[in-house]
Amino acid sequence: MVTTADEVLQKFEAPHRIPAEIYTNAELYERELNKFFYGRHWCYVGLEAEVPAAGDFKTTFVGERGVIMTRDAEGSVNVVENRCQHKGVRLLQSPFGNVKRLVCPYHQWCYKMNGTLIGVPYRAGVQGQGGYPADFVLKEHSLGQLKVARYNGIVFATFDDDTPSFPEYLGSAIEPYFKRTFHGRPLKVLGYNRQRIRGNWKLMHENIKDPYHPGLLHAFFITFGLWRPDQRSRMVTDALGRHACMISARNYGGRNEEVTGGISSFKEGMQLADARIIDVVKEDWWGDHTVVMQTIFPSVIIQQQVNSLSTRQIIPRGPGQFDFVWTHFGYEDDSAEMTTRRLHQANLFGPAGYVSLEDGEVIEFSQQSHETYVCGQSIAELDGRGTGPAEHMVTETLIRSMYRYYLDVMRGQHAAD
């Protein structure tokens, strides 16, 4: 017998004990798409620097749905459904490009860059025959237009016009950190990495709301002092618990008995033959922090790991897998040395990254069990069973905070529902 979404949620009594079926249940997954990705939430679409000129477009996904980000002649950024209103044809296939108008290849319905339908062939018929009825109004068949939020060069969109303003959505606790990276200097795209991770999309959020694991799983981080529990750190979440920031200040690695003693992954004496990969140079905008990892629920992670910056978009592809799209970027006025530095440090991240590869692997290992031991559960009780912020990294509070919010929304007990 198939377990229903409500039965799974019923088992999910409290956010510190997470039933395996939330990672595998198909009905639950459909509800997540509708509530989070297609509901009253802002989802990541891209960077304005990806569509700098009039006519530029980028095709991407919000949830599983194809969308197009466009730049129109007035300089506005639009996000429209990548779906012709006539027969549902995906209008654009290329990831990036430049067009004058959005024209469907099938019957050449023609839309402006903002999605307005401006022409259909044979509207008045041919030689007095056929054509559309007199009451067929073009603008009533425009592309679905998503509400757009632009924030210092990064673009989000939502299918629900009632979603609150983007700053309100981030919340006052998160926005300062968001604004820290996106502070207004024009961005420069350095390139993309794409991977399909065979795990549920929420596992990626858990990973970046989990300051417990980097000092254990990621030998590279702990050995070179890029992230470890004896660093000054802070875990921030918004009032609803859905977004989070993991913030830390780097120390200099090496041995600290309390932290590295008994940790098999700590490699004392590990030396790099070429240290350029950890040639960290402080940037003016950092303040006291060397690492700020933000999870902006439900669709993106914003990475600042010393000089390496990326957005990591989550595109769910069914309950058991998601695409993880990394857009590495810097600032337009970066020196050539800084760009090179960001690119060297990028070796730590992405599908081949010294640390990120490990995250993809362990997420897959988790999913493999969740799909077979369906009565299993995950435990999130480090630092108690409560939710909210913390001033250290020996905690799973951010995971619990997310699932508190998740349960409220999924059970229909939240205003964002």
Place this chain on the structure above:
Amino acid sequence: MQRTEDVELYLAIAETYQAYADCMDQGQLDQWPGFFTEHGVYKAQARENFDRGLPLAAIACAGRGMLEDRVFVISKVMVYAPRYLRHILGPPRILSRTQNEVRSQGSFCIYQTLAHRPTELLSVGRYQDRISLEDHERLKFRERLAIYDSLLIPNSLVFPL
């Protein structure tokens, strides 16, 4: 290719390509940096980045030190599911040649086999190389770009392509 010398060079390049693939397929990762010159560059780069002139690569090593560090991290540091690789190579083509350097390219198709799972296609693409002719003992890569068409990587890219 008319002269014997050209034929010999072509065969030496083909042999180098095959030796590189065998090295990876046999899991002899420690020998990988030896295929490069002292300042040799290796990149595994998505074709979309290459074609658009975007510099990001999934793996980017500049010089022997970085190549050796990559080997060390893969062999001794990183956590991942063990796997076999199998390279199927197309024949190389020489694009141009000067006194001390050859530019060549060739297609690759790399399968990956993990325990408890059928073999899967990891990546297809092409090598685009600059090969040094200065070392008379052995051809070495000044630059080896593994430009992959398979943009969506099946989770992890553990080993260099």
